[in-house]
Amino acid sequence: MSDERLLETFVELADTLVDDFDVIDFLHRLVAGCVALLEVDAAGLLLTDQRGQLQVMASSSEQVRLLELFQLQNDQGPCLDAFATGTRVSHADLSAAGGRWPRFAVAATEAGFAAVDALPMRLRSEVIGALNLFRTGPGVLSGTALRTAQALVDVATIGLLQERSIRHQEILTEQLQGALNSRVVIEQAKGLVAERLGIDMEGAFAALRGYARSRNLKLGDVAGAVIAGRTNTYDLLGTPDPTDRAR
């Protein structure tokens, strides 16, 4: 793990907290940071909304996104357990996890994952979500990696809750509900871009995100501008971000 990259990720997360807070971009940086920094192959993040429901807010690939949704739909899996208990849930060999999560173990194994760690997003008694880290090989995650992951998650949690303390409960409701709809706008834009440019969803997301990043715009705003025709779809390819294929 490079110290420089680690520091960079913390600075990025802290930066996002300063002004014009973009929840989706913030959480995306967190999952992308985990995959870049830790010995993990994929990551996904769930947050609870006002109604107490978990929602998939960020994931490092389309495949992990579907696996997170699978946990929610089947009401089982490490992320749900970490959220419910407020403690870390790990499994070093998913091929032997059938007793604990019968349906999830099969789906995760089919997706090519062998081990998982789920970390709660918790500050004192409040749990607001969980982060899932997936690996393609079995075994336990190193102590350093786990501590780093927990530190990243804690910074993100404090960031989100600090935001909430400014105007109490309502700001989190407004922001999370708004962010949930932004996610839908981004999905619609991904479909539009994928179809027009003849690329897949991951490529469409990379194009949208590369464009937003290079111009310091919010991802949801760029997605909205593409759908409204204010941003030309083909301009998106001018600034791809090939290193960043997470979503």
Place this chain on the structure above:
Amino acid sequence: MATVAGNGDGDDRSAQVRAWVAERAVSRGVPVSVRLLCETAGARLAVSGVALTVDTAGWPELRCSTDVLGEWLAELHVTVGEGPCVDAQRTGGPVLAGDLDGSASQRRWPLFAPAAVEAGAGALFALPLVVGTIRLGVLALHRVVAGQLPPAILADSLAFADVALRLLVDEQAGLPAGNGDPAGEGWPLYSPQVHQATGMISAQLGVGMDEAFVRLRARAFADRRRLAELAADVVARRLRFDPTGEEAS
């Protein structure tokens, strides 16, 4: 706002709201409608009134209001061109104005807030009825006294908004109210592929997201297929929507 099956109490709340609306429909001997939903919300939530506007060619058109103040607040938004409902519609997120007379509200809506207070409104909670860029309307709850909604009431209010969105979406696609779901799949909007497919169809047909979403849902309904399943076919490029009207596999 998507809901996810089998997770937390959010679905239970939506189911509860649907049961309340259905109960009222039976007792009144009328079909389920957005008007009935407004009345039910007015009766069940601790608010002074409920109004629902639908987006008609970019203008909010009042569909129902449980009181005169609700009607007046809807009109005021149109007159001054600002206010919580305008912001909710624009941002796609709820705008919870717990104190219209407070400095934050007065600064944010210099035309709307003073006029709303003068008319007797203390708080206004605007819940957008949106699917991404598809903006169908706003459910607005007002109170004559200032104060934020308690968390349980807020959660119920969001569930009412979910059910209202579902009714409007069915209405838009010309499907039976609250019943445009022959394959029994609940509320499929949690699936990112439904929205990705909507975006793809929008490009294939050269139409807006609203029209593309209507076409996707109408096709699922006609074929008696689950929306999420049909959407997965579109995303995997196993199914295209053709502008000539023939869908090619």
